[in-house]
Amino acid sequence: MMKLLPVPEILIGESSLEKTVSILDRLKAGKVLVVTDSGIVKAGIYDQLKTLLEAAGKTIVLFDRVQPDPEINLVREAVELAREAGVDAVIGLGGGSSLDTAKVAAALVTNPKDINAYIGVDLLEKDALPTIAIPTTAGTGSEVTHIAILSDDSEQLKKGIVSAKMIPRYAILDPKLTIGLxxxxxxxxxxxxxxxxxxxxxxxxxxxxxxxxxxxxxxxxxxxxxxxxxxxxxxxxxxxxxxxxxxxxxxxxxxxxxxxxxxxxxxxxxxxxxxxxxxxxxxxxxxxxxxxxxxxxxxxxxxxxxxxxxxxxxxxxxxxxxxxxxxxxxxxxxxxxxxxxxxxxxxxxxxxxxxxxxxxxxxxxxxxxxxxxxxxxxx
Ligand SMILES: NC(=O)c1ccc[n+]([C@@H]2O[C@H](COP(=O)([O-])OP(=O)(O)OC[C@H]3O[C@@H](n4cnc5c(N)ncnc54)[C@H](O)[C@@H]3O)[C@@H](O)[C@H]2O)c1
Ligand SMILES: [Fe+2]
Structure with missing residues (x-):
């Protein structure tokens, strides 16, 4: 038997970013965690999303401290923020590092143990909070995968959380967001x-x-x-x-x-x-x-x-x-x-x-x- 993984609802094309608001409305999400990094903020990409969300009256909780090849302790901070903030949905905006961090944060709101408990294959027990993945690199494919890769500096290793429960609900691929890469x-x-x-x-x-x-x-x-x-x-x-x-x-x-x-x-x-x-x-x-x-x-x-x-x-x-x-x-x-x-x-x-x-x-x-x-x- 062969089992194929589910895929998100996928929007591709110029200005598809603008659809984010109607997706949040469909999810009945008023308060949303946005996970991104300082490069995306500096490039003005985060501002484009912020303007859209604020005009629609959404409340943003921002985590913009993702680092390339995210270290597990930093991801833990994003998880803590997601758990404390009481958000309805999570948006990952950036390259694979931001998308992976967003996916883990969304998954660990509904799965209460420490991050270490979920490193491995199929260890998440509950579906993640609804997640919208908005890639700004054409690279990792993280917007459709059930994988998040974390760096563990203490062991000088990269580790993975792998679970279909973490696949983003939506993927928005707007080429305009990648032209400054x-x-x-x-x-x-x-x-x-x-x-x-x-x-x-x-x-x-x-x-x-x-x-x-x-x-x-x-x-x-x-x-x-x-x-x-x-x-x-x-x-x-x-x-x-x-x-x-x-x-x-x-x-x-x-x-x-x-x-x-x-x-x-x-x-x-x-x-x-x-x-x-x-x-x-x-x-x-x-x-x-x-x-x-x-x-x-x-x-x-x-x-x-x-x-x-x-x-x-x-x-x-x-x-x-x-x-x-x-x-x-x-x-x-x-x-x-x-x-x-x-x-x-x-x-x-x-x-x-x-x-x-x-x-x-x-x-x-x-x-x-x-x-x-x-x-x-x-x-
Ligand atoms: N989840 C998966 O299935 C999967 C697959 C492959 C790799 N990965 C992981 O993804 C991570 C790598 O992701 P990546 O290669 O996309 O890079 P990245 O997310 O680490 O970003 C690299 C740098 O590019 C900048 N950047 C990104 N988009 C930009 C834009 N449009 N304009 C200007 N600057 C921009 C960021 O600010 C950052 O400084 C690694 O941790 C890797 O292990 C995950
Ligand atoms: Fe890769």
Missing amino acids: PPYATAVTGMDALIHALESFTSIHANAYSEALGLRAIELISKNIRTAFSHGTDLKAREAMLFGSLLAGMAFANVGVAAAHAFAYPLGGMFHVPHGLSTSLMLIPVMAFNMTGNEGKYEMMAQSLTGRRDVTAQTALDEIERLVADLKLPRNLAGVNVPESALPIMALKVMDVTRLLGNNPRKVTQDDALAIYRFAYAR
Whole structure:
């Protein structure tokens, strides 16, 4: 039997942000927690939402202290505010960090234990407060996923709360909110979305639903990411990127991401390399490792990446290599100041990320892990 996760009601398009008020009305929500970060406030994006909500007489409780790759103690503060404030709904406005924090805050209003009690899979007992997710990056797909990723600095690890009870009720994808995202951030978040699509496509759990979503996501992202990067105000490219990251989110939520994400976790946990960059740094080494035995799927990915039929499995790797260069992203771990001496400990840590390695199309041993990190370091 196959079980597909529910999806939010999804609104996509220019000025869809304006629909937030009618959604809150439908939810009979007068008092709402808005979870965001200082970058979103500075970019004037929060003000757009605030103006709409205040004009409609809504009361806003604001948590604007989310940090990238949110640390568990900071998320705990958002949870405390949500519990004390007595809000009717939660809005997450921002990238994956804000959306994940909003999802956890909404879930922990109705689930009363400490956050640690819910880290893991399917541990929430009650549905979260109604949540509206408004992404400002085309990257994580968090607006449709049942996942929230938290950093635990004390253990130098990233941890996940995974539960369908936390899937946002609504997702609003307004390309206007992403036009101010700088080129570098557009590149790394866009690579994250692409890697969700690629890794879900080759996941051992892939099925017709996830494959259809994944291939279309690969096509949308690879066709539009360079334009979004170099002409940030192009609304068509921005909307296509949001659509691609949404489809990739639906795909990987159902069948998982795999080794590129697993190998990225120690980079994030130990060296705070941002999520999209860490996955992008690990992509080619992991894809090269996984290609053996999966050539047919690589050819299909290559077709979606290039829009051509005359491709081989190797074309998929060549295309990613070209993309990383065009987006001016670093290509190896040395380029982001990860010390070579850390590779063995990272290779130990990655073997614990069994939730993701278990989805990988090729089994990874401890020796493989070190070889993959060494390749990622020096290639
Ligand atoms: N829940 C999931 O399914 C899922 C999936 C993948 C990743 N994640 C998590 O998401 C987080 C990463 O999210 P992210 O990559 O979207 O970045 P982010 O939310 O960490 O934001 C990065 C920076 O970009 C700024 N920013 C965002 N949108 C902007 C805009 N439109 N204009 C100007 N500045 C803007 C923010 O202020 C912030 O400083 C990580 O914690 C990662 O682990 C979650
Ligand atoms: Fe990701």
